[in-house]
Amino acid sequence: MEISSFLFPKAKVAYITTSMSMQEAMEHLEHHQYSAIPIIDSEGKYVGTLSEGDLLWKLKNTPGLNFDNMNQVPVTEFKKRIRNECVxxxxQMDDMLALAADQNFVPVVNDDLVFIGIIRRKDIIEYYTRNITD
Structure with a gap:
């Protein structure tokens, strides 16, 4: 089996871009009810994952930062606490499964390292639950 059979395509994935502000990132997370979201640069390449925790730590550790001025803080200023490796x-399927064991989703890139979607751990578990018998 190829990992492409698990691909949830970019067109259906919520993500943020490096040009967004902290406020925009928070609104995306809230709107999609995600706890983490992929970050894509201006060339379409995956650059990391932003989590709710990243937002909270930035808010806590930045003097003077509050909900009223979050729109002035670019996403690129964040220290990322989650390191979602891409594939x-x-x-190979084994490589993707090894990442999925530790990540809620695995970002997927093409040969040019352009983000093309994600593989959700939930989908992998559902597949194996349906197809593995004792």
């Missing part, structure tokens, strides 16, 4: 669409 190539051509990777």
């Amino acid at each position: 190539s669409i051509n990777a």
Whole structure:
């Protein structure tokens, strides 16, 4: 089986861009009810994952930062506490499963490292639950 069979395509994935502000990132997380979201740069490449915790730590550790001025803080200023590794669409299934064991989702990139979607751990578990018999 190829990992592409688990791909949840970019067109259906909520993500943020490096040009967004902290306020915009928070609104995306809230709107989609996610606790973490992929970050994509201006070339479409995956650059990391932003979590709710990242937002909270930034708010706590930045003097003078509050809900009224979060729109002035770019996403690129955040220390990322979650390091979601990405996988190539051509990777072996074992490589993807190893990442999925530790990540809620695995970002997927093409040969040019452009973000093309994610593989959700939930989908992997559902697949194996349906297809593995004793």
